[in-house]
Amino acid sequence: MFDTNISEITGFAIQAGKLAFGLVILLTIQVCIYRVKLIFLNKRKHYLKLKWRPFISNTICSGETLDIVNTHIHKRDFYYVLEEINYVFSAIRGKESDRLREACLALGFHDRLFKLLRSNNIRKKLYALISLGNIHAHQSWDEIENNLYHKQIIISLTAARSLVQIDAEKAITTILPIVLTRDDWPWANVAHILKMAGPDRVCKPLSEMIQTMPVSMQATFLRLFEIIRCEELSPITKLILDDTTDDKVASVCLHITQDPGILPQARKYANHERWHVRMHAATALGRFGGEPEIEILTLLLKDREWWVRYRSAQALASMPFLNIQNLEVIRDSINDKFAKDILNQVITEKR
Amino acid sequence: MLVNLFEYTQWVFLLYFIGLNCSYMLLNVAAIYSVSKYMDDKTLTTIPGIDSDIMPPVSLIVPAYNEQNTITQSIYALLQLEYPEYEIVVINDGSSDETLATLKKDFKLVAFPEAYRKRLDTQKIERIYVSKNYPTIRVIDKHNGGKSDALNAGINISRFPLVCIVDADSILQRESLKRVVQPFLFDSRTVVSGGTVRIINGSTVERGHIVEVSTPNKIIPLIQIVEYLRAFLFGRLGWSPLNALLIVSGAFGVFHKETLISVGGYKTNTIGEDMELIVRIHRKLRKAKKDYRITFVPDPVCWTEAPEDLSSLANQRIRWQRGLCESLFLNMSLFMNPRAGAVGMLAFPFMLFFEWAGPIIEIFGFIIIIIGYSMGMIDTNVFLLLLFVATLFGMMLSITALLLEEMSFHMYQKPSDLLRLFIAAIIENFGYRQLNSVFRIIGFYQWFFNTKRSWGAMKRKGA
Numbered sequence: 037m038f039d040t041n042i043s044e045i046t047g048f049a050i051q052a053g054k055l056a057f058g059l060v061i062l063l064t065i066q067v068c069i070y071r072v073k074l075i076f077l078n079k080r081k082h083y084l085k086l087k088w089r090p091f092i093s094n095t096i097c098s099g100e101t102l103d104i105v106n107t108h109i110h111k112r113d114f115y116y117v118l119e120e121i122n123y124v125f126s127a128i129r130g131k132e133s134d135r136l137r138e139a140c141l142a143l144g145f146h147d148r149l150f151k152l153l154r155s156n157n158i159r160k161k162l163y164a165l166i167s168l169g170n171i172h173a174h175q176s177w178d179e180i181e182n183n184l185y186h187k188q189i190i191i192s193l194t195a196a197r198s199l200v201q202i203d204a205e206k207a208i209t210t211i212l213p214i215v216l217t218r219d220d221w222p223w224a225n226v227a228h229i230l231k232m233a234g235p236d237r238v239c240k241p242l243s244e245m246i247q248t249m250p251v252s253m254q255a256t257f258l259r260l261f262e263i264i265r266c267e268e269l270s271p272i273t274k275l276i277l278d279d280t281t282d283d284k285v286a287s288v289c290l291h292i293t294q295d296p297g298i299l300p301q302a303r304k305y306a307n308h309e310r311w312h313v314r315m316h317a318a319t320a321l322g323r324f325g326g327e328p329e330i331e332i333l334t335l336l337l338k339d340r341e342w343w344v345r346y347r348s349a350q351a352l353a354s355m356p357f358l359n360i361q362n363l364e365v366i367r368d369s370i371n372d373k374f375a376k377d378i379l380n381q382v383i384t385e386k387r
Numbered sequence: 388m389l390v391n392l393f394e395y396t397q398w399v400f401l402l403y404f405i406g407l408n409c410s411y412m413l414l415n416v417a418a419i420y421s422v423s424k425y426m427d428d429k430t431l432t433t434i435p436g437i438d439s440d441i442m443p444p445v446s447l448i449v450p451a452y453n454e455q456n457t458i459t460q461s462i463y464a465l466l467q468l469e470y471p472e473y474e475i476v477v478i479n480d481g482s483s484d485e486t487l488a489t490l491k492k493d494f495k496l497v498a499f500p501e502a503y504r505k506r507l508d509t510q511k512i513e514r515i516y517v518s519k520n521y522p523t524i525r526v527i528d529k530h531n532g533g534k535s536d537a538l539n540a541g542i543n544i545s546r547f548p549l550v551c552i553v554d555a556d557s558i559l560q561r562e563s564l565k566r567v568v569q570p571f572l573f574d575s576r577t578v579v580s581g582g583t584v585r586i587i588n589g590s591t592v593e594r595g596h597i598v599e600v601s602t603p604n605k606i607i608p609l610i611q612i613v614e615y616l617r618a619f620l621f622g623r624l625g626w627s628p629l630n631a632l633l634i635v636s637g638a639f640g641v642f643h644k645e646t647l648i649s650v651g652g653y654k655t656n657t658i659g660e661d662m663e664l665i666v667r668i669h670r671k672l673r674k675a676k677k678d679y680r681i682t683f684v685p686d687p688v689c690w691t692e693a694p695e696d697l698s699s700l701a702n703q704r705i706r707w708q709r710g711l712c713e714s715l716f717l718n719m720s721l722f723m724n725p726r727a728g729a730v731g732m733l734a735f736p737f738m739l740f741f742e743w744a745g746p747i748i749e750i751f752g753f754i755i756i757i758i759g760y761s762m763g764m765i766d767t768n769v770f771l772l773l774l775f776v777a778t779l780f781g782m783m784l785s786i787t788a789l790l791l792e793e794m795s796f797h798m799y800q801k802p803s804d805l806l807r808l809f810i811a812a813i814i815e816n817f818g819y820r821q822l823n824s825v826f827r828i829i830g831f832y833q834w835f836f837n838t839k840r841s842w843g844a845m846k847r848k849g850a
Contacts, residue, residue: 045397045401045769045773046766046768046769046772048401049769049772049773049776050772052405052776052780053772053775053776053779056776056779056780056782056783057779059783060779060782060783060786063783063786063787063789063790064786064809066790067786067789067790067793067805067809070790070793070794070797071793071797071802071805074793074797222572222573222574224572224573342502342504345502346502374502377500377502378502380500380502381499381500381501381502384499384500
């Protein structure tokens with residue numbers, strides 16, 4: 037039995053050893069291949085950089101498109117050229133951008149990009165979407181629009197961005213309804229894309245949408261108003277504050293509003309059961325309030341929640357008619373230790 | 388009877404060996420998939436763009452204990468991070484050297500009457516200071532209570548919804564904070580995001596930033612580079628897609644502050660406070676049936692100095708093993724708990740069988756083979772064959788880590804560096820790994836007999 041066992045172990049060890057040895061060799065070869073590929077790729081990139089940078093510079097500076105326009109771009113170099121050109125597109129505006137766009141079209145980019153867009157490969161699709169957006173490929177609009185519904189977030193968001201680049205006004209009417217259905221789109225990216233389109237195009241349709249959308253989405257969309265810097269923000273926050281029963285929505289409205297007309301609502305919300313609503317109410321009272329609000333804010337300095345106390349103290353300190361001496365008088369008139377401490381801290385910060 | 392016992396023992400070791408290597412191979416496959424996907428998705432983080440208005444403000448928590456020589460440089464480096472809004476909270480944990488005096492002098496600190504919230508219990512805070520030159524810097528001077536206690540004090544004082552834990556002696560890439568905060572923007576369920584830590588020995592640092600990445604001449608840190616590649620590139624990257632990551636490095640990690648406080652902050656009676664916290668977050672959030680994500684960002688964002696001498700290495704590894712033991716045994720209810728999902732059914736048992744028990748079994752296995760060989764129960768050829776196979780598997784895992792590095796970030800640009808790493812991947816199997824197992828057994832022993840703990844000191848060359 038012992039001998040059998042030893043031979044079994046030996047047999048097993050030999051098989052395992054062969055497997056491990058084979059894998060070590062394969063992995064080593066793979067590492068070397070990656071390194072060699074990297075060296076060649078870097079050399080090729082350097083060569084292409086020397087070849088294409090003068091062309092791009094001439095194009096954007098003077099509109100001269102040299103002889104290179106007649107040069108065929110090899111398939112393997114196409115992605116690198118696209119990278120270079122897209123990089124330049126991100127840094128230029130106006131006439132320079134138009135010149136580069138014309139040069140790209142003259143080089144026959146559109147047809148090649150359109151083919152790439154139809155590929156199932158994510159990377160190729162991405163290259164195509166970014167580049168088609170940069171060259172304002174109106175003729176590919178429908179195909180790009182189809183990609184808004186792509187299950188991959190990166191594809192759908194890049195498609196949205198391309199549409200905004202091609203025709204911002206038309207894109208917004210297409211994208212906004214989809215934003216409501218694509219709860220997988222990170223709102224940070226949505227905000228960026230809408231900001232790219234500009235407040236003139238986004239704010240009006242967004243303000244119409246926001247009043248009819250489900251309450252659960254309102255808070256997020258209200259933040260978009262602030263980021264995009266919409267003028268419609270103030271009337272909307274006032275309207276919503278009148279009606280809403282949702283504490284998150286109320287919180288966001290109080291936080292972002294620029295409308296002094298919400299002062300009565302802010303006073304009301306200063307007694308709200310949720311601390312974050314009281315905190316934003318305190319900030320709003322500080323922003324728009326007058327002498328009558330000092331009493332409310334002084335009461336809020338005793339709140340059980342640190343943030344409410346801190347924001348109330350900051351609100352008092354931000355009131356233009358209260359100087360350090362006035363704040364010290366308020367501090368000395370309070371018996372509550374927590375209220376005293378927080379006001380003391382904010383007075384020191386103000387100093 | 389002795390022969391029978393010997394036979395059974397051999398089979399137990401063989402099965403263990405098969406299980407260990409199969410698990411690592413599966414992790415490798417998961418990591419290769421993850422790294423390819425990550426490199427593709429990386430475009431997502433740059434193409435549609437993230438507006439600086441949207442990045443949430445972050446409090447950097449920097450615990451410091453006897454860091455008088457490095458603290459100023461570290462904070463200057465932190466001040467150069469590319470991030471729209473952040474504050475730096477430095478905690479002087481009762482240093483016995485001139486750490487506080489250095490901070491006071493270099494940053495013109497003035498006492499500040501902060502009405503902070505004591506949401507986590509800590510040792511007494513003597514005073515809070517704010518910098519006159521840099522208003523975003525605050526310094527807490529507190530009684531000594533250990534790293535965890537210092538971190539808890541920093542969390543109490545922090546003002547922002549995300550807290551980033553940074554070791555005072557780490558060097559961060561300028562864009563590191565942006566990268567590690569991004570998972571919070573892309574997935575609102577994210578509660579923790581950890582970054583990759585790399586070894587700085589051998590690289591060139593100027594004004595607190597890496598200017599050239601290179602490998603060290605000394606063998607101990609060189610081998611540790613391969614070890615770190617293995618630990619971060621396939622260890623963590625493999626578990627991350629399953630949301631079963633059990634470690635986020637204490638050197639650099641971003642936390643959702645309210646979650647951190649809701650689980651009780653850092654435990655002050657443990658050594659591996661970083662791992663224990665992550666395992667506890669899993670346990671508590673799984674128990675509360677919360678949908679959450681603990682994410683790992685594979686970009687090299689944080690650089691740290693590795694021990695160059697055996698005694699510092701021994702201290703570090705003993706501490707790590709103790710930390711691992713404590714973290715697992717304090718959260719044992721996760722073990723094979725189906726309600727804990729991949730954490731309970733895969734990651735926890737993996738850690739328990741292969742990381743916790745690994746060194747004991749490995750050393751015991753070596754002893755058994757040597758005894759068997761000396762008693763004539765193992766043929767010389769079989770003995771050498773078994774050693775050779777074990778070495779090959781060790782090499783295979785290390786070379787996979789090199790492959791992942793080449794597939795993704797290839798930080799070591801010079802072919803000579805790659806060659807040195809390759810050599811390190813081979814020679815670490817002859818002595819270094821076994822020595823490490825011995826250190827880990829000492830750690831295990833210290834945990835079992837609960838010997839004293841302290842801030843881990845290491846001989847530093849200084850970057």
